Amino acid sequence: MKPEKVLLISDFALPVKAGTERLVFGAAEWLNKKGIKTDILTPNWNNLKEKETVDGVTVYRFNTHEIHKTNPLKRINDYINAGKKLGEYDVYHGFYTMPPLLATIKLAKKMKGKSVLTFFGREQLEKNFSNPIKKLFLLNSLKKADKITTYTWNLQKHFKEKYFKEKKITTLQGWAENKFKKISCEKPKEKIVLFVGRIDSSKGIFVLLEAFEKIKDKVKAKLVFVGPPYEKEKLNQKIKESGMQDLTEVKGFVSDEELNKLYCQSEVVVVPALHGDAFGLSLMEAVVLGKPVVCTDSIGSPEGTDDKELIVERGNVEELSEMLEKILSDKKFYENAVKISGKRAVLFNKDKVMKKYLQVYSEL
Incomplete structure (x- = not known):
């Protein structure tokens, strides 16, 4: 049955517009336009308004611990208490990190709704497995969700084989x-080598900078960084030390219009993230725009096949530099990379993906 009210639960939401924030807000915006009242519940990390409506989407924010002082149990309880004040929803959909995922299950049960979880990567779960008691607790808790979904087909396969054999898992990928x-x-x-994502060491920005330095005299190219400027000062310092100020640019946040232009001007989009399941929203946007993408993990595919030509080992500067040199100088290799993106583009059509959301909700 089609739901009337949906609450999206995420540690990250407006006003920051990185991948998770854009995906959660974009889903809420689409569902609201289809007549399904969809709100967002998120921590108030930046002392913003407790309630704000933007483009038809209402964001509810609650106070919890400071963002740099991790206290998962407190955050879970704060999610539940804040969610109870909003009244009942038909579907509670949690994203990405463990506190909102676990809070989603408990909140849905208390409020007589259905729970949906979306995992973005295996590390958010498996980093907790060094303690066998904690591992058992987490898996038993997560299995109580009414529906488990994943951001990539590779992750779907991994979770199905290792942890949730009795669950039907669906991939709800991102979109452009x-x-x-x-x-x-x-x-x-x-030629523009474009990075789009959090300007943060976990996204491999310093690996990319070092790899680019190795090829700067071999190809005529410029490296451009776009995204939330978490480590912008440190990156600028590294650029200065390398003497590549004229060959690099750190833009930080840009408008959607400028980002669209940068995608179209770029030769290749590169996000060499150091964590697993690292095929983010920016890479999906690049694929839809026909750009080759270089990353450190494969998204997989619904058919179970995979194009691995543009996957590099995490943290491997030499391998990344060789890949960049090849894609910027080998015309035949570049054309093949463009074809790979062309085959994948249909997977990231927003309307098609959001219809999968509706199907998941309707089957609960």
Whole structure:
């Protein structure tokens, strides 16, 4: 049965517009336009308004511990108490990190709704497994969810084989917003290597910088970083030390219009993240726009096949530099990489993905 009210539960939401934030908000926006009242519940990390409505989406924020002082149990309880005040929803959908996922299960049960979980990566779960008691507790708790979904097909396969054999797991992948479109744009003189994501060491920004330094005299290219500027100062310092100020640019946040233009101007989009299941929303956007993407983990595919030509080992500077040199200088290799993106683009159509959300909700 189609739900009337949905609550999306996430540690990350507006006003930051990184991958998780954009995905959660984009889902809420789409569902609201289809007549399903969809709100977002998130911690108030930045002393913002407790309630804010943007483009038809209402975001509820609650006070909890400071963002740099991790206290998962407190955050779970704070989620539950804040969610209870909002009244009943038909579906409670938690994303990404363990506190909102566990809170989603408990809140749905208390409020007589159904629970859906979406995992973005295996590490968010498996990093807790060094303690066997904690591992048993987490798995038993998560199995109580009415539905488990994953962000990639590879993760779906991994979870099904290792942890949730009795569960039917569905992949709810990300998408490219319809506003990201192929446009005619003047190509710059140098080839653009584009990074889009959190400007943070976990995303492999320093690995990418070091790899680019190895090829800077072999290809005429420029390295551009776009995204939340968490370690912008440190990155700028490293760039200065390398003497590559004229070959790199750290933009930080940009508008959607500018990001669309940068995608179209770029030769390749690279996000060499150091964590597992690292095929983020920016790479999906790049694929839809026909750009080759280089990353450190494969998304898999619904057919079980995989194009692994553009996967590099996490943290391997030499391998990444060789990949960049090849894709920037080998025309035949580049054309094949573009074809790979072309085959994948259909997977990340927003309307098609959101219909999968509706199907999951309706089957609860």
